[in-house]
Amino acid sequence: MSNTSSSVSEFILHCAIQSDQRSGIISALTIILLTSLFGNLLVISVIIANPHLHAPMYLYIFTLATIDLANSTVLIPKMLSVLLLDSSAVPYGACVLQMFIVFHMEALLLCFMAVDRYIAIVHPLRYHSLITNRTVCVGVLILNIFGIIVILPFLFFVGELSFCRTNILPFCFCDYATMVHISCSDNPKYLSLLSGAVFTIGVFSLGPILFSYSRVALAALKISDEGKRKVFSTCLTHLLVVGLFYVPLMLSYVLPGAGVKLSTEVYNVMVIVGNVLPPTMNPIIYSFRNKEINVCIHRIFTRKRTVLLVKKL
Template sequence: MNQTLMSTTEFVLLCRVDSQKKSYTIAVLTMVYLVTLFGNFLVILVIAMNPQLQKPMYPMYVGIAILATIDLVGSTNITPKLIAILLDRVAIPYGLCLLQMFLVLYVGATESLLLAFMACDRYVAVVHPLRYSTLVTKRTVWAAGTLLNIVSAAFVLTNLIFVTELSFCNTNILNYCFCDYSSLVKIACNENPKYFRILSVTSFVFGICPIAFILVSYTRIAYAALKISSVDGKRKTFNTLTTHLLVVGLFNIPLLMSYMLTGIGVKLTTEAYNTMIIVANIVPPMFNPIIYSFRNKVIRISIQKLTHCMQYL
């Protein structure tokens, strides 16, 4: 596979999985994907059909609905192709590879900024409750959503432009389970530090900054919550805080672990590394709606009402 023509028209995804575990892995991936589709569609449907979820906590529930939409897109972008690879359909056309890479980057960047915005919303609600209705309005939410998408798109398009400059003259084999910017740069013939420099900038903007902001915000929220005299008020505040931190942890910890282990010199097999990346990308979209369904009383009650109504149809 050293032909230049092939390297520029398609890529081969080398997703190593033990042949004895393939059938089991396909079954698990299929189940995870179906649960992800059902759970996130249900959350979006419940929020869209229930006007009470739009006030007075409008931004939080809009954020949950957007998160569910992002999870649907991200999971659909990766999981069906993973299943196809395990069925030995390992080739992916150049254009589809770039599209998958674009969506992977865009979904990750958007979700990271969205979680930071949701932390900001909770910060204002707890620390400045009397000013919440004037500071956080529908206009504010739409403006934040627009800015969030513009910033994410700008960085992702930069990555995409860089990839289109690459030439693949040695190999078209990616030691990865889906098309990823860094894996494409590694097999390219181009030797320019700018292609890796953008990774550092992207990691800082969409990785370190949002996590730092969330931790600082929630530390301040926890401090403010301790001053609340009402036991019920404290419980609700800490319940919201822990729910959001669970989602943030699911999104960040698996990815951080894979990078940290590699960074400190732990030698992971390709199969082990791929497994960690797969888990980081497909497990959070499945668990996010479950977390919100069980830990958010309003959503839980709304789902129960919807289920009850459907029984009479």
């Protein structure tokens, strides 16, 4: 690319992975992609096909599965094409779209879901009056509007960046902070706003999550031993997913904005773990452990098996 150029039509993903690790990473990403696609598509299909699942909790699960499906299909296939086919060029628009998906508001959705469980377990008699399909839909709408408002400044900032030195991104994905680092724009606003936004959203969403699950855990101490085990198991698994999502992503965004330089390998691992693992685990944690969804899935596969047996006869 010419040194005098200030705008680019595409970015080059330089997915620097050692040759002895490449096959293992390709296998892991393929398994994660297939698991995520199967799990999230199955959850979405089951909820759509069963009217009795059109209830607040399942609307949250449906929204989470939709976000996770978009996340997996935007990020992992491109990583695999870079690793398998050396298809490293990404059009400018597609790169910005990938960045937009990475900035999704799953953090706030996880917060809503934690509050939903808090009200259901700690205030069960008030749950149906406080949490309705209408309130969930309004909440998801507000979540998306807020997400767009938060993301818009960064989309404008990307348009302001000039790339006079290189258009090579030293990672397997498109990322806003990396675009700022390779650009010729030295204005600190580009990264300081990112750190501030991520920190603010992280605190205001993680706080209610921790509060909700701690109150749920305290409420569990007053019920039977079997109920305690079930509630504590649910809390721990939900917090595991929350931790896998929050910790690496918050650190990967906040630290560079605060002036801390991360190595390519560390940054790669942080963003991949935060964006790739939760979409794979969410269907297992939030959906397949749910009795109603399990029953519906069992009916689907037993019905198919019955149809196949009838056709053979």
